[in-house]
Amino acid sequence: MTTTQELLQQRKDRIAAAIALEKPDRVPVVPLGDAFAANMMGVKISDFCTKPEVAYPTMIDAFTQLGDLDGIQHASYNVSALSTIWLSKVKWPGRDLPDNELWQVEELELMTTDDYDVIAEKGFGEWLGGFIPRADLGEEFQLFREGWVPTLPAAMKAWEAVGIPVLSPVIFTIPYEYFCGGRSMRAFVLDLYRMPDKVEAAMQATMPFIKETARQVIRGLGVSGCWLGGWRSASEFLSPKLWERFVLPYYKELAAVVIEEGITPVFHFDSNWTRDLSYFLDFPKAKCVISTDSMTDIYKAKEVLGGHMCVMGDVSPSMLTLGTPEKVKEYSRRLVNDLGPTGFILAQGCCIPPDAKPDNVRAMIEAVHG
Amino acid sequence: MTSSNTAEPPPTPMRLLVFAGFLGSGKTSLILPLATLLAAGGIRTCFIVNEVGDVGIDQQVMRDGGLEVYEITAGCICCQLTVDLVTTLGEIETRIHPDVVIIEASGVATPTGIHSALDHYQGTPLAAIHTVTVVDPTRIEALLAVMTPLIEGQIIGADEILITKMDEATDDEVALALDAVARLHPQAPVHTVSVHDRAGLAPALSALAEAVRP
Numbered sequence: 001m002t003t004t005q006e007l008l009q010q011r012k013d014r015i016a017a018a019i020a021l022e023k024p025d026r027v028p029v030v031p032l033g034d035a036f037a038a039n040m041m042g043v044k045i046s047d048f049c050t051k052p053e054v055a056y057p058t059m060i061d062a063f064t065q066l067g068d069l070d071g072i073q074h075a076s077y078n079v080s081a082l083s084t085i086w087l088s089k090v091k092w093p094g095r096d097l098p099d100n101e102l103w104q105v106e107e108l109e110l111m112t113t114d115d116y117d118v119i120a121e122k123g124f125g126e127w128l129g130g131f132i133p134r135a136d137l138g139e140e141f142q143l144f145r146e147g148w149v150p151t152l153p154a155a156m157k158a159w160e161a162v163g164i165p166v167l168s169p170v171i172f173t174i175p176y177e178y179f180c181g182g183r184s185m186r187a188f189v190l191d192l193y194r195m196p197d198k199v200e201a202a203m204q205a206t207m208p209f210i211k212e213t214a215r216q217v218i219r220g221l222g223v224s225g226c227w228l229g230g231w232r233s234a235s236e237f238l239s240p241k242l243w244e245r246f247v248l249p250y251y252k253e254l255a256a257v258v259i260e261e262g263i264t265p266v267f268h269f270d271s272n273w274t275r276d277l278s279y280f281l282d283f284p285k286a287k288c289v290i291s292t293d294s295m296t297d298i299y300k301a302k303e304v305l306g307g308h309m310c311v312m313g314d315v316s317p318s319m320l321t322l323g324t325p326e327k328v329k330e331y332s333r334r335l336v337n338d339l340g341p342t343g344f345i346l347a348q349g350c351c352i353p354p355d356a357k358p359d360n361v362r363a364m365i366e367a368v369h370g
Numbered sequence: 371m372t373s374s375n376t377a378e379p380p381p382t383p384m385r386l387l388v389f390a391g392f393l394g395s396g397k398t399s400l401i402l403p404l405a406t407l408l409a410a411g412g413i414r415t416c417f418i419v420n421e422v423g424d425v426g427i428d429q430q431v432m433r434d435g436g437l438e439v440y441e442i443t444a445g446c447i448c449c450q451l452t453v454d455l456v457t458t459l460g461e462i463e464t465r466i467h468p469d470v471v472i473i474e475a476s477g478v479a480t481p482t483g484i485h486s487a488l489d490h491y492q493g494t495p496l497a498a499i500h501t502v503t504v505v506d507p508t509r510i511e512a513l514l515a516v517m518t519p520l521i522e523g524q525i526i527g528a529d530e531i532l533i534t535k536m537d538e539a540t541d542d543e544v545a546l547a548l549d550a551v552a553r554l555h556p557q558a559p560v561h562t563v564s565v566h567d568r569a570g571l572a573p574a575l576s577a578l579a580e581a582v583r584p
Contacts (some may be wrong), residue, residue, distance in 0.1 A: 010479045107393075116392060184393075185393060185477075185478070186393040186394050186477070188394075189512065189513065189517055190509065190512050190516075192516045193511075193512035193515055193516050194512070220398075235519070236479060236519055236520065236523075237517055237519065237520045238516065238517060238518070238519070238520075239515065239516060239518035239519070240518075240519070242516060275519070316452075317452070317453060318452045318453050318456070318487070318490050321453045321457075322453065322490050322492065323459075353453050355453065355457070
């Protein structure tokens with residue numbers, strides 16, 4: 001009989017083979033669901049998203065009831081992480097919203113255009129120290145740094161104790177995402193037009209902080225992969241010229257650091273990135289994963305990048321909520337047959353939505369087993 | 371004994387009026403007078419706001435104007451919105467069954483994206499979907515330069531274009547907006563309006579009301 005440790009190793013090997021573009025014994029399935037797990041287990045969203053001691057046991061309880069998965073993308077969840085990605089206020093259930101409502105990012109201009117100059121002159125770290133109290137983000141950053149991050153090793157260990165490896169427990173992103181959130185998308189777009197050099201100088205001055213933070217987190221937590229997230233910087237929004245200038249170089253720089261640290265960058269790309277897929281041929285071969293959310297053409301991703309990086313996705317969140325198990329399984333099987341067996345990991349697009357039907361998630365997980 | 375003679379006729383399928391346009395283009399300011407116009411014509415209307423971020427609407431004002439308001443929000447920016455739009459529409463059909471549902475799309479949505487989302491709608495087939503894109507001439511030069519695919523997609527996918535803020539825009543800005551629309555979507559009917567001084571507003575709103583009149 002296979003022990004939990006043997007099962008864990010088998011699953012790690014299967015995922016590693018997919019990332020290395022070798023042929024695994026079968027296509028792995030590595031889902032992610034946060035508020036979905038809370039809803040499934042009847043846990044208050046307010047507790048789930050603010051209390052690490054509630055979050056990861058809830059996720060483990062939920063996903064171990066959903067079938068034979070090969071891994072999980074995140075070990076835990078905390079709403080404070082959103083404020084650190086987008087330098088934004090977030091309405092929390094239980095604090096700003098009713099207990100069972102979903103958290104909501106607030107689109108406010110917390111940064112000013114003067115902040116670009118300060119960042120360029122003093123560096124991002126020093127600027128951030130002053131920005132956090134000014135933007136009233138103290139509670140968010142304290143919870144993130146002191147309340148949540150230190151609990152990640154225990155969360156990863158708890159997943160491994162049930163035989164499930166964690167693919168990408170931490171998130172890093174590029175300055176575009178920080179500034180677009182901190183300035184608000186409405187203002188940031190005009191900044192890119194009116195003062196592109198100033199924005200670029202601030203972005204370049206931010207990268208040393210992001211890279212150093214990434215190195216510290218990777219070494220400190222002992223993770224084997226991470227998300228490099230892209231949401232607002234998607235190709236479907238931005239002109240090609242500006243995308244090449246303000247988005248691509250920063251992913252390259254960040255991915256190089258992550259790979260140098262010996263872990264796998266998972267490009268978690270929401271919205272449509274189809275236009276720019278070929279740029280990812282410049283990233284190191286068989287070292288990265290590109291994870292699309294059903295808006296990017298995953299077949300095109302496989303066609304363009306299939307011999308170069310592992311593709312992950314993309315059962316749409318809508319299908320997981322509004323579809324039937326038959327439809328989910330049919331679509332998932334098609335992905336497995338068409339995009340596997342090498343260089344493909346089956347997953348939902350983006351994140352399993354809060355109101356997804358557990359039977360639909362079960363059907364997705366079952367699809368890799370035939 | 372019941373018979374088909376006494377049964378209620380099936381309700382008329384709902385009609386959708388989708389407002390697209392980048393954040394801050396003035397969508398919300400146009401919706402209240404339109405809803406008032408529809409209500410005056412006896413057309414029952416609901417409003418779904420599906421905005422990223424600073425929604426900035428006074429829902430009470432909307433309600434006072436006779437509009438049922440449903441707000442859709444999502445955890446971040448993306449994937450949950452489709453599901454919420456479709457489930458909210460289903461809820462509106464079941465609970466209220468209005469003649470018209472006005473959807474204020476997220477500022478980062480295109481008409482094509484909204485249509486794709488509505489493909490998942492499982493209620494009674496909709497009688498019509500009419501999409502109007504609101505273009506802000508005071509920012510069109512910057513938005514076309516920066517958010518090129520998004521803004522072009524919003525214009526190309528529209529059934530009708532409203533160029534707003536005519537009282538604020540310069541002649542050059544208006545000309546640029548008109549040129550962009552003519553280049554990208556020459557067949558689209560175009561209205562130029564100012565909500566502030568109501569210039570051009572009445573004929574534009576009448577055209578929209580006509581497009582979704584049962």
